[in-house]
Amino acid sequence: MGSGSARAEKAQGLFWVNTRNRRHFDHKARGFYFYMMTRAQPNRFDLRCWIATNVCAAAGAGLGLLVLTAPVLACRGPQNHRTILLDAIPPAAEGSEVIARVEIIGVHIRELPGLRPFHVARAHVLQSVRGTADGQIVQIHAEPTSCGGGLDQSAVGRKGFIAGRFHLIADETFFIGSWTERQIGKF
Structure with a gap:
C-alpha cells in the first residue's frame, strides 16, 4: 500500500507540476497576446508606412535605372x-x-x-x-x-x-x- 500511495503522491505531484507549468504557460501566452494586440497590426492601413514604403520603392527603382543606363548616358572620357x-x-x-x-x-x-x-x-x-x-x-x-x-x-x-x-x-x-x-x- 505504501507503494500505491507513493505513486498517488507522485501522480499528484506530477499533476501539480503540470498544472503549474500550464499556468505559467498560460501567463506567458496571455502576455504575448497582449503584446501582439497592442502593437501596430500588419493588416491595418497605416498611411505613413505606405508612403515610406512607396518612396523607398521608387527611389530604389530610380537608382536601379540610373545604374543600368549610366554607360549610355555618360561619355567615358575625351x-x-x-x-x-x-x-x-x-x-x-x-x-x-x-x-x-x-x-x-x-x-x-x-x-x-x-x-x-x-x-x-x-x-x-x-x-x-x-x-x-x-x-x-x-x-x-x-x-x-x-x-x-x-x-x-x-x-x-x-x-x-x-x-x-x-x-x-x-x-x-x-x-x-x-x-x-x-x-x-x-x-
Missing part, C-alpha cells in the same frame, strides 16, 4: 568623344564605303513616320573619294549623343571629310558615320 566632320581621312576610315570632302549647307530636324525626330544635315560634296559624286547633296544623320557626334545650326558653312556608309531609313538614304577621337588618332 578619347570617346565622337565627330562626323573630320580634318583628314584617318587610317581607320580608309575601308569606308563613302569618303568625301563636304560643306554643311543646312541642319534641320527630320520627322519620319514611326520614328522619333532626329537631326539631319544637308551637305554639298566638294570632292568625292569614294561612294559619291562631286556636287552631290547628301543627307547626314547628325543626331547628337552624350559624346558628341551631332551637327546643329552652328555647323552650317563648316567643311571637312566624312567617312562611313549610306543607310536606308524609312525609304530615304542617309549617310551615317561618326568617329571617336581614339579612332581618328587624336588619343
Whole structure:
C-alpha cells in the first residue's frame, strides 16, 4: 500500500507540476497576446508606412535605372568623344564605303513616320573619294549623343571629310558615320 500511495503522491505531484507549468504557460501566452494586440497590426492601413514604403520603392527603382543606363548616358572620357566632320581621312576610315570632302549647307530636324525626330544635315560634296559624286547633296544623320557626334545650326558653312556608309531609313538614304577621337588618332 505504501507503494500505491507513493505513486498517488507522485501522480499528484506530477499533476501539480503540470498544472503549474500550464499556468505559467498560460501567463506567458496571455502576455504575448497582449503584446501582439497592442502593437501596430500588419493588416491595418497605416498611411505613413505606405508612403515610406512607396518612396523607398521608387527611389530604389530610380537608382536601379540610373545604374543600368549610366554607360549610355555618360561619355567615358575625351578619347570617346565622337565627330562626323573630320580634318583628314584617318587610317581607320580608309575601308569606308563613302569618303568625301563636304560643306554643311543646312541642319534641320527630320520627322519620319514611326520614328522619333532626329537631326539631319544637308551637305554639298566638294570632292568625292569614294561612294559619291562631286556636287552631290547628301543627307547626314547628325543626331547628337552624350559624346558628341551631332551637327546643329552652328555647323552650317563648316567643311571637312566624312567617312562611313549610306543607310536606308524609312525609304530615304542617309549617310551615317561618326568617329571617336581614339579612332581618328587624336588619343
